[in-house]
Amino acid sequence: MAETTTTAHGASIELENLTKRYPGSAQPAVDDVSMEIKAGETVVFVGPSGCGKSTTLKMINRLIEPTGGRIRIGGEDVTDIDPVKLRRKVGYAIQSAGLFPHMTVAQNIALVPRMVGWPKKRIKDRVEELLDLVGLDPGEFHGRYPRQLSGGQQQRVGVARALAADPPVLLMDEPFGAVDPITRDHLQDELIRLQHELHKTIVFVTHDFDEAIKLGDRIAVLRERSHIAQFDTPEAILTNPADDFVSGFVGAGAALKRLNLTRVRDVEMRDYPTVTVDTPLQQIFGHLRSSGTNEILLLDRRRRPYKWLRRGDLMRAKGSLARAGTLVHDTVTRDGTLRDALEAVLTDNAGRVAVTGRRGEYIGVVDMETLMNSVHELLEADRLEAMEAQHELEETRAEQTHREQEGPGGVTKA
Template sequence: MELENLTKRYPGSPDPAVDSVNMEINAGELVVFVGPSGCGKSTTLKMINRLIEPTGGRIRIGGEDVTHMDPVKLRRKIGYAIQASGLFPHMTVAQNIALVPRMVGWPKARITSRVEEMLDLVGLDPGEFHGRYPRQLSGGQQQRVGVARALAADPPVLLMDEPFGAVDPITRDHLQDELIRLQHELHKTIVFVTHDFDEAIKLGDRIAVLRERSHIAQFDTPEAILTNPADDFVSGFVGAGAALKRLNLSRVRDVEITDYPTVTVDDPLQEIFNRLRSSGTNEILLLDRRGRPYKWLRRGDLMRAKGSLARAGTLVHDTVTRDATLRDALEAVLIDNAGRVVVTGRRGEYTGVVDMETLMNSVHELLEADRLDAMEHQHELEETRAEQTHHEQEGTAGAGGEAKA
């Protein structure tokens, strides 16, 4: 995708809302626009699918200039997900997802199959959610359906305008992880707008930090922006604790995930007790009938169970997926008194555990890498300055010799 001198002027305003944006976005890349409120990031996004008509400039997608094509046809080729999902309340989940495929003339059988495929893709059971209405869904479930609808017609480009901004922090983390997983599977070209720099670091292959009128302050990888911000404006977005922010660049799948002794709610109490005794640990993880983490059980809990696990143990309150960042995992571990967090799969099933020691080792490795990078950068600066001083001295000596001659 190419944006060439993309500009938007509104009548009566002396300055453009968006001023000559030039940008190239690679196929399969997730690019995040981040900047202060009112800087023009959402306006720039909406010009790509012509929800807002550009005043000037060009938009090319796959080499094709789409600036003057029928905007309705253009939008059917571009997925669009917004804050609070934007689902039609009078339509079922299935009808919402089927909307664009039906408009572009897909046969009914293909649409039905695609709806089930999309629900499964975003981690919702087709049998359970197919006939529900948006009001019967949680905020997180609505956002998942919104993403499924945006992807239903298999568009090459997906635009996302602060899609997770209206949900609670825990749900937001899980939705971000889901988007990362989806992108690994689908390799769409995604342009994502947010005002949250931590979200930008977590999601973006590259980040465009925008000033007023969508002027690009820096357009680079998260690592480059964290370690070498272009100026004070970008540094203000990075803020304090850049090394800790880098925890958003590493995933749970990048560290050691250990197995843990588990039992299920259908196992007899004596078998659970025997499993705990033979495990060599002080606790065991109880899974529900779908293999999802349910409770942590300690020896004392089993002694007091008296034939029933209904009131025994401690509920598992927080989990992370393999696509969660190390920062997410560290926060979950710090909240948990026992210093570990359960890792789950796409349907919430148990896959392993990450503990505090593993995470702290990773933090120390990141800090050491940052320290070495800083030393190398400082060394390069000193060499550059020394070289400049040497050239200046040679120039002064040469000028002196010419003057003397």
């Protein structure tokens, strides 16, 4: 594998009175938006269709030129610099990846580094490094064309291309909107993992509030013309929406939505007994006896979950691993959310799911008991928060009543 290079971390973004007017329109598409995004932060724009969230995003790298206002990246005013140079410093990933079909995966990723004049050796190493980073084997995918990739693989290459010149800022315009729900979950987990490693400043557009909760350090809920209804942490928006418009986005079941805020890595996992496909049968039986359980997890040669094996399965299959057990259909990653885990556990007959690492390797098991305990803790936290808020409200009302009953100089009215 290529040697990892020093990575540039994120840069702050300041939008000051940013406005976009199109000729012939009575109202601006984006109206006087001001916002500060911290370096290394993931901020998600969420709002109804046509509210101007994508237009606002595209003004940051000036794919759409602002009619008015300023943009600063890392303190530098980029409103008047060459937009082509600006776009080479800002990564950009869109829905359906937007890869050039006539270029290989490597050529697509190398595009911006080649344009800014990187040496060939540095480009080659960077392509290899990024393919590895987004979970694609460089040897396998280097020479493929986009048409030879699945939708999820194309999106990974799209993210790699956006990161190729090591920009401090990454703009993502509904990048996972065109893939199936399972692939989307995995891509979201991959982005969370990448951000843990890279600390870029990410601005992400979505219409899916659950996706916003899962990915965002802060969420900007936008009304029409990109007016900011609320700009806060996911926890604050879930527990204290600013108004009815924001409440409509939160929707029902705020406590359950908070499962999107807790990662699988944050809860206790069971250390399940495991064997590999190369383990002799007698040893597997021995493991089952000594573990005190009726089930064991069979891993493949790369230590990825492969089959759930029960003692009865082995007996009925007459000792053949090929015919024994139940294939592992679903796993969750360490960076997945408790909601991902709950969905997997609810569709599993035995109420458990295997947890995997970056390469799909087995880490542990999360079961229904662990998840139910977490749900109860979240509900209890919500209940206590609501009680505290009610108590504060009653105290405020009591103080107000007391003040109203007092005349000037603190004299109680007759």
